[in-house]
Amino acid sequence: MGLTSNELLVSAVLLAVLLFVGTVWLWPRLARRGWRAVSGRVGLLLATQVAVFVSVGLCANQTFGFYASWADLFGKERGEGVVVDHDFAGGGPLQVVDTQQVKVAGGSRPRVGGQIQKIDIVGRTTHIATPAYVYLPPEYFQSRYRTRTFPAAAVLTGYPGTAEALIKGLHYPQTAHELARDGRMQPMILVMLRPTVAPPRDTECVDIPGGPQTESFFAKDLPDAVSAHYRVGEKPGSWGIIGDSTGGYCALKLAVHHPEVYAAGAGLSAYYKAPIDPTTGDLFHGDEELRNSADLRWYLKHRPAPDTSLLVSSSKVGEADYQDTLKFIELVKSRRHTRISSIILDSGGHNFNTWRREIPGTLEWMSGRLSDR
Template identity: 30%
Template structure:
């Protein structure tokens, strides 16, 4: 059973009610030796405390989309596969245009919290070796006969760490917010794609990087998932029609992927992100000073500028003081044309309540950036 959604929450509440009723009903009715009565009463109290903590955990988990499965919570699932060294471009020297199609079979998501139209598939990346679920939502225009020959732009959405791949649809309700805006023509009809980013069973954040021998997270996101989407749906394969966005650790990933791969993404969105991977101590990319620098979007951007190759990408960066705003300012200061940066200062906690309110503004901005 999923840790997110209504069923598990209802079960937790029922257990909590039982836990409080038990002492009221049986406290004074217990019989037997004093030691036995004391032990039973202690167990009833512990059961009440445990169920209360569980209800609070489930409520917080549902609100923020942190852990989707028991494997994610306990750190027992490993989705990395064999992590070969795929080289600097993450393809292992393979020409993607010559690879066979990876059309996937999707099924509806059985979770009312994510809203209608969200579907999911289990993908095994042919190049990355990563296995994981990928959630997709199609815009209302997709099945309109008037758009049957249209290829749609795509926005790849990344959660934080820990984070469920469907958190954008559940906690942030991105599809529910955007559907009316798309129908009114205020936002472009984007295909929304959210892949699994929790890939290692030891509860280590991949930093969305390729780490030979550990995990090829960059290739999973920017190559395998991307190719599956263009092979399965009427999705454009032009970099000019693709963007990647995220919040928290996913924001760090989004900025990094957009800067590293302007041939795959035209825009990146970072909500309360950070530049130094050490901002996420559990990240593989924080292990050494060399890795931290190589996976820091600020230094990646400066290195590209120094090489005379500033990326043709647009960045939307938001954050509060002490929570992403300074990192955004550093990137803006390092940007050189054709890189463009928009910085938005926010107020509020580091949480989905703030990021959810930014969805309309972000996608209006994306509507101006993609398709050029």
């Protein structure tokens, strides 16, 4: 059974319940002295606690999408398979491998509910290969819009994260559908994936010297592949990017570094400088300019102000980045061509519940800054 399968979660919960009941039932028999009775009590308590711990862990992983597979969980997923030197058999950098309906009323009909397509992408310039999900709004399938192009937004998870979590946990397709239906945003294409395109390494959307060219993948290969396959607007201003946590940092950095590609970037609970830790390894290999560029505050102080729009979010209570976010807002306000907006909650932690509260406003804000032509 897969790590994220419902069958595994149900089995773990049932095992925990059975062990708890068994402990209560057998406890009187094991209340005696002696090594056998003591060993029995210890064994039952240990097994029950492990089963409860596993059940809670599986439930949390289902909810927050930390790991996609057993290999991902145990660090066995390696990056060697990411780099390829050929295209798909179909001859293009993007291939649709599956479709699923959006969980809204009438979702079984794409003209009513839109559609989610699972895709595989191979970057033409970076040779990075990664899966993703594309949400197509209902209008994409309606005959009166058959010649229309649509704005698009890349949507990124945190690290490690799974692309499925953007659908199942953060409900991006459902929220976009409801907002467009109510006239609060224009119909948009959402390209949902995780920033971890060279698993298990956290590349922080950096072009690593001698390693994965992650920033180039998101700045060029991803929009090029999607625009070649779907009806996305071709003029500047057609693309935006959204992310939470690590994905939020990536979204802001890509909008700041590549305003000609991303007209708007939204970072939910983002940070503003690439960290160096065991999950990232050495990102810069002594390249001081690359290191400085990965610090958004340094970049905005020392480089020409990018013509782009930024949105940041945080909470007065519950988010460690609150003060950094206020300082970042003040810094951007001093730059003539860069526009800044914010969502500041009174309280909210670094979690899905907080981000679900911020996503409707974020999508509305993004919609108002992108063009469909």
